Amino acid sequence: MRVMxxxxxxxxxxxxxxxxxxxxxxxxxxxxxxxxxxxxFNNVETRPGQGYPRTYQDQERWKGGxxxxxxxxxxxxxxxxxxxxQIFSNPLLPTLSDYYEPWTYDxxxxxxxxxxxHTPVAQPKSLITGKSMKIEWSANWDDDLAGGPELxxxxxxxxxxxxxxxxxxxxxxxxxxxxxxPRICEHCLNPSCVAACPSGAMYKRAEDGIVLxxxxxxxxxxxxxSGCPYKKVYFNHRTGKAEKCTLCYPRIEVGLPxxxxxxxxxxxxxxxxxxxDADKVTAAAATENEHDLLAAQLDxxxxxNDPEVQAAARHDGIAEDWIEAAMASPVYRLAKVYKVALPLxxxxxxxxxxxxxxxxxPVVDALRETGNDAEDAGNLFGAxxxxxxxxxxxxxxxSAGDPAPVASSLRKLAAMRSYMRDVNLGREPQASIPESVGxxxxxxxxxxxxxxxAKYEDRYVIPKAHAxxxxxxxxxxxxxxxxxxxxxxxxxxxxxxxxxxIPVAVETFHALKERQTSEVFVPLxxxxxxxxxxxxxxxxxxx
Amino acid sequence: xxxxxxxxxxxxxxxxxxxxxxxxxxxxxxxxxxxTTRSSQLHERKLIRIASPLFHLGILAVVGGHxxxxxxxxGWTSAAGLSEDAYHVMAVxxxxxxxxxxxxxxxxxxxxxxxxxxxxxxxTKNDKTMYVFLVAAICLGLVTTIIGxxxxxxxxxxxxxxxxxxxxxxxxDPKPELMAESLPSFKVHAVAGxxxxxxxxxxxxxxxxxxxxxxxxxxxVVYRERGPHDPGSxxxxxxxxxxxx
Ligand code: HEM
Ligand code: SF4
Ligand code: SF4
Numbered sequence: 001m002r003v004m005x006x007x008x009x010x011x012x013x014x015x016x017x018x019x020x021x022x023x024x025x026x027x028x029x030x031x032x033x034x035x036x037x038x039x040x041f042n043n044v045e046t047r048p049g050q051g052y053p054r055t056y057q058d059q060e061r062w063k064g065g066x067x068x069x070x071x072x073x074x075x076x077x078x079x080x081x082x083x084x085x086q087i088f089s090n091p092l093l094p095t096l097s098d099y100y101e102p103w104t105y106d107x108x109x110x111x112x113x114x115x116x117x118h119t120p121v122a123q124p125k126s127l128i129t130g131k132s133m134k135i136e137w138s139a140n141w142d143d144d145l146a147g148g149p150e151l152x153x154x155x156x157x158x159x160x161x162x163x164x165x166x167x168x169x170x171x172x173x174x175x176x177x178x179x180x181x182p183r184i185c186e187h188c189l190n191p192s193c194v195a196a197c198p199s200g201a202m203y204k205r206a207e208d209g210i211v212l213x214x215x216x217x218x219x220x221x222x223x224x225x226s227g228c229p230y231k232k233v234y235f236n237h238r239t240g241k242a243e244k245c246t247l248c249y250p251r252i253e254v255g256l257p258x259x260x261x262x263x264x265x266x267x268x269x270x271x272x273x274x275x276x277d278a279d280k281v282t283a284a285a286a287t288e289n290e291h292d293l294l295a296a297q298l299d300x301x302x303x304x305n306d307p308e309v310q311a312a313a314r315h316d317g318i319a320e321d322w323i324e325a326a327m328a329s330p331v332y333r334l335a336k337v338y339k340v341a342l343p344l345x346x347x348x349x350x351x352x353x354x355x356x357x358x359x360x361x362p363v364v365d366a367l368r369e370t371g372n373d374a375e376d377a378g379n380l381f382g383a384x385x386x387x388x389x390x391x392x393x394x395x396x397x398x399s400a401g402d403p404a405p406v407a408s409s410l411r412k413l414a415a416m417r418s419y420m421r422d423v424n425l426g427r428e429p430q431a432s433i434p435e436s437v438g439x440x441x442x443x444x445x446x447x448x449x450x451x452x453x454a455k456y457e458d459r460y461v462i463p464k465a466h467a468x469x470x471x472x473x474x475x476x477x478x479x480x481x482x483x484x485x486x487x488x489x490x491x492x493x494x495x496x497x498x499x500x501x502i503p504v505a506v507e508t509f510h511a512l513k514e515r516q517t518s519e520v521f522v523p524l525x526x527x528x529x530x531x532x533x534x535x536x537x538x539x540x541x542x543x
Numbered sequence: 544x545x546x547x548x549x550x551x552x553x554x555x556x557x558x559x560x561x562x563x564x565x566x567x568x569x570x571x572x573x574x575x576x577x578x579t580t581r582s583s584q585l586h587e588r589k590l591i592r593i594a595s596p597l598f599h600l601g602i603l604a605v606v607g608g609h610x611x612x613x614x615x616x617x618g619w620t621s622a623a624g625l626s627e628d629a630y631h632v633m634a635v636x637x638x639x640x641x642x643x644x645x646x647x648x649x650x651x652x653x654x655x656x657x658x659x660x661x662x663x664x665x666x667t668k669n670d671k672t673m674y675v676f677l678v679a680a681i682c683l684g685l686v687t688t689i690i691g692x693x694x695x696x697x698x699x700x701x702x703x704x705x706x707x708x709x710x711x712x713x714x715x716d717p718k719p720e721l722m723a724e725s726l727p728s729f730k731v732h733a734v735a736g737x738x739x740x741x742x743x744x745x746x747x748x749x750x751x752x753x754x755x756x757x758x759x760x761x762x763x764v765v766y767r768e769r770g771p772h773d774p775g776s777x778x779x780x781x782x783x784x785x786x787x788x
Contacts, residue, residue, distance in 0.1 A: 080759050087755075088595040095588050096661070128586070129660045195763035198755030203767040219753045220579035237665060240581030253774035465774040 003302060003313040004278040005322055006189065006209035006353055007252055007271065007462065008331045009261065010341045011182055012451060013359040014413070015268035018144065018180035020044050022260035022269075026184075029259045030246070035238025037102035037127045040139050041245035042260045044182045048155040048393070049142040053098040056231040057345070058156040063092050064229030065192050065348030066285060073286045073349065075192055075227060083196065083223055092226035096237075100137040102127040145178055157396045177362035177390050181397070184260060185232040185245035186344065186352030187211050189276065189300065190285045193244070196227025202242070207465065209353065210247045218242050229348040253465035267454050272329030272461040273322065274353070275302045275313055285349045290400040293346040300351070301336050304329065325463035330450055331355065338439070338447050340409045342398035357451070358398055358406050360413045362390040377418035377433050384410055412437045412447075420448050544720050551734060552719035556712045559737040566744030567752065580750040586661035594655060598648025604641035605684070608634065613709045617702045627700065635692040642685045649678060673746040676739045683732040690728045705729050 026042040043052045051057060059065060063076040077083065077092055105122035113120035126133040142151045152158065187204075191211050194202040201217035202224055204210070213224070213233070220240040224233040233244045248258035256262070261269035277300055284296040302309045304326035313323050326332065334341040334357065341355035360380075367383045368374040384391070384407055391403050391410070399405040415437040422429045423445075434444040450458055571578065584591050612634060620630055653674060656666050691699040708721040722730065743749070 084755065084758065088599040089588075089592050090584060091592065093584050093588065096585050129664060131660070191764060194765055197765075198758040199753065200757070200761055200765050203765040205769055206766045207769045216575035218579065219750060219755070220582050221755065222582050222584065235582065235585050237583070237585050239576070240579035241576070253769075465769065 002278045003316045006274045008353040010270040010331045010334045010355045012268040012357040015266040016180040025263040035236040038099045039234040042184045048152045052139045179359040186354045189351035193224040193228040196223040255464040257460040270330040272331040273326040276300045290347045291402040322463045328461045347400035358394045380414035548719045548723045552722040553717045583662045587659045590655040594651035601644030680735040680739045687728045687732045
C-alpha cells in the first residue's frame with residue numbers, strides 16, 4: 001500500500017442554475033489571453049446537448065481515455081509506437097471548429113461611425129483571422145436546449161441510449177428534461193493525458209494529485225489533447241504549448257478553494273482530500289466489467305479514520321494536518337460514506353476525481369407536472385422507479401450505464417428531502433424513510449447540513465501546502481504590515497519593488513482570507529487594481 | 544586552391560558547427576518555452592494530414608541518406624560486398640524517392656501556410672526565413688542528385704571528394720582541396736546546407752532535437768514532487784516575462 005493524497009471536488013448538480021459564473025471567472029483568471037481565446041478550463045454544458053467541444057463523449061470517434069485490450073489497460077488511441085507514428089499529424093486532434101471560432105465585436109464603429117440614418121452595428125470579428133465572421137457555434141451554443149429538436153439529438157449519450165431503447169426515449173425526450181453539467185479537468189488518478197504525452201511534460205503532483213503541464217518541457221506534440229476523453233487539455237495556438245485547468249494550484253496551496261468553486265453562486269462545489277492507495281490504481285482501472293469500475297474506484301479511497309490507514313499515510317510522508325483534513329473531508333463523505341456523489345464517465349478508466357451528485361430535479365419536476373405531491377417519499381420513490389429516461393441518461397454519464405448507483409443516489413436525496421420536510425414542518429420525523437435507503441436519521445441530517453446548509457467551512461476543507469519554505473511565506477506576508485502600509489514593499493536594491501518579487505497569491509492571500517472569514521466588510525486595499533477607477537482598457541483614469 | 548576555397552570549405556564549416564552547437568545550447572538554456580513544433584493542426588487538418596507525414600518521412604530518409612553517404616567511407620561499403628555501381632543505383636533510387644516526397648511535402652506545407660487564413664496568420668517572419676533556407680537546401684539537393692546520378696550528363700562519385708572532405712572537417716584535418724575539385728552543384732548545395740544549419744537553432748526546427756524516443760521507455764503516468772518554491776506561486780524567472788495578448 002502506498003498512500004497518496006488527492007485534492008478532489010464534488011458538484012451538487014441539483015443546485016446548478018447554469019449561470020456560467022464559474023466559467024467566466026475562471027476565464028478571467030486563467031485564459032484571458034491570446035492563443036487561448038477559445039479555451040474554457042471550466043465550461044457549463046446543458047444536458048442533453050452536444051457538449052464542448054462538440055460530441056467529445058463519442059469515444060468511437062475521438063478515442064480518448066483507456067480501454068481494455070486482452071485484459072490489459074491501453075490508451076484507446078493505440079500503443080506507444082502507433083502514437084509516435086502519428087506524431088507528424090494527429091488524426092484524433094479536434095480542430096478549432098469542433099470547439100468554436102472565437103470572436104470579438106468591432107465596438108469602435110459604435111462611437112466612431114459618422115452621423116447617419118441607421119444605428120451603427122458592431123460587427124463580429126474573428127479573433128483568429130481578424131476578419132468579419134458569421135457566428136455559428138460557441139462554447140455553449142445549445143445552452144438551455146437552444147436549437148433543441150435539431151441539436152440535442154446529436155448528444156452522444158442520447159444517441160447511445162436511443163440505440164438501446166428506440167422509441168421510448170424519443171417520446172419522453174419530447175417532454176424534455178434538462179440539467180446543467182459544469183465541467184473542469186478531472187485531475188484523474190490514472191490520467192490518460194499524462195500517459196499520452198510523448199515528452200513527459202505532463203505530470204501528476206505527488207503531494208496533491210493535481211495534473212499539470214510543464215510549460216518548459218512541452219514540445220507541442222499535441223497528443224495530450226486527444227488523449228483526454230473529457231477534452232480538457234487545450235492547445236494554445238499562439239505559444240504552441242498545451243494548457244489545462246490547474247485546479248488553481250496557487251490557491252489550493254494556501255488553503256483556498258479554486259476560483260470556480262469560490263465564485264459559484266449556487267455554492268454547489270465541495271473540495272477536500274481523498275487518501276488513496278496509489279499502488280492499486282492501475283489494477284482498479286483495468287477492472288473487467290465497466291459496471292464494476294465505480295466500485296473499484298471507491299475501493300481505492302481509503303478510510304482516513306482507520307488507524308491503519310493513518311499509520312500508512314504517516315509512513316508515506318503525509319503530514320498530520322493533511323490526515324486531519326482528510327478525516328474532515330466533505331468529498332470523502334459524499335462519495336464514499338453517503339455514496340451520493342458519482343464520477344463522470346468511469347468507463348473512460350481514467351479514475352476521474354471530480355464527482356457529481358446527480359440532479360433529482362428532473363424527477364421532481366416530472367412528478368409535479370403530474371399533479372402529485374413531489375416531496376412525498378412514496379411518490380418520489382415511485383417516480384424514480386417509473387421515470388426511466390432521466391435515470392438511464394444519468395447512468396450513462398455517471399456509472400457506465402448501470403442505473404443502480406444513480407437510482408440509489410437519487411433515492412437517498414429523495415429520502416433526505418421528504419424526511420427533512422417533516423422536520424421543518426414540525427411533524428413527527430419518520431425514521432422509516434432513512435431506513436428505506438439504508439441510512440440513519442443522524443446521517444441523513446448530517447448530509448442535509450452538508451448539502452442544504454452548506455457552510456463555507458464545511459464545503460471546503462483544504463489543508464495548506466507543506467513546504468519547509470513555509471517560513472518564506474510568513475516573511476513575505478509580513479511586508480504587508482511593513483513601513484509603507486498594505487501593499488508597499490521594502491525598497492529593493494534597484495528602486496522600489498525591485499529585488500525578489502512577491503508572489504501574487506501571497507500578496508493578496510491574507511486580505512482575501514480575512515474578507516472571506518470575517519463577519520464585517522473588509523476593504524481590500526492591498527489588491528492592486530481598484531475596479532472603481534478602472535477605465536475598462538486595462539488601466540485607470542487619473543482623475 | 545584559392546582563399547575563397549579556404550573560406551568556404553574550412554572557415555564556413557567550423558563557423559557552422561560553432562554556431563549550431565552554441566546556438567542550440569543557448570536556445571535550450573534561455574528559451575525552453577519557445578522550444579516547440581508550434582503545431583498548426585488546430586487550424587487546419589485536411590492538408591496537414593498528407594503534407595506533414597510526407598515531408599517528415601521524406602526528410603528523415605534524406606537525413607539517413609546523408610549519414611550513409613557522407614559518414615560511411617566507400618571502402619567500408621565495398622568491403623561489405625556492395626559495389627560502387629550497386630550502391631550508386633540504390634542511393635540514387637532511394638534518394639530520389641525520398642527527395643521527391645520531401646519536396647512534395649514541403650510544397651504542400653508552404654501552399655497550406657500561404658492559402659489557409661488562420662495558418663498564414665500564425666506564420667512568423669522567422670518561419671518564412673526558415674522556409675527559404677530549407678527549400679533552397681532541399682531543391683539544390685535534388686539538383687545535385689540528378690546531376691550526380693548521371694541522369695543528366697556524366698555520373699559523379701561524390702564519395703571520392705565530398706564525403707572525405709566532410710569527414711576531414713570532423714577529424715580536425717580539413718581537406719578543402721577535395722571539395723574544390725567537386726562539381727559546382729555540390730558546392731552550392733553544401734553552402735546552402737551549412738547556412739540552414741547556421742539558422743537552425745534560432746528557428747522552430749529545434750523541435751527535431753526533441754524527437755520523443757524516450758517515450759517508449761518511461762512509465763505511462765509521471766509523478767513529480769511539487770518542488771521547492773513558496774506555496775502559492777512559482778519561482779520568479781530571470782529577466783522579463785512576455786504576456787502574449
Ligand atoms: C523525428 C523528428 C521530428 C518530429 C517528431 C517532428 C514533428 C513535427 C510536428 C509534430 C510538427 C507540427 C505539425 C503540425 O501539427 O503543424 C512539425 C512541424 C514541422 N517540422 Fe518537424 N519533426 C521532426 C523533424 C523535423 C526535421 C528534421 C525537419 C526539417 C529539416 C522538420 C521540419 C518541420 C517543419 C518545417 C515544420 C512546420 C510545418 C508547417 O509548415 O506547419 N521536422 N514537426
Ligand atoms: S480530465 Fe484532466 S487529468 Fe483526466 S485525462 Fe483529462 S486532462 Fe488529464
Ligand atoms: S480549478 Fe481553477 S483553473 Fe480549473 S476550472 Fe476551476 S477556476 Fe479554472
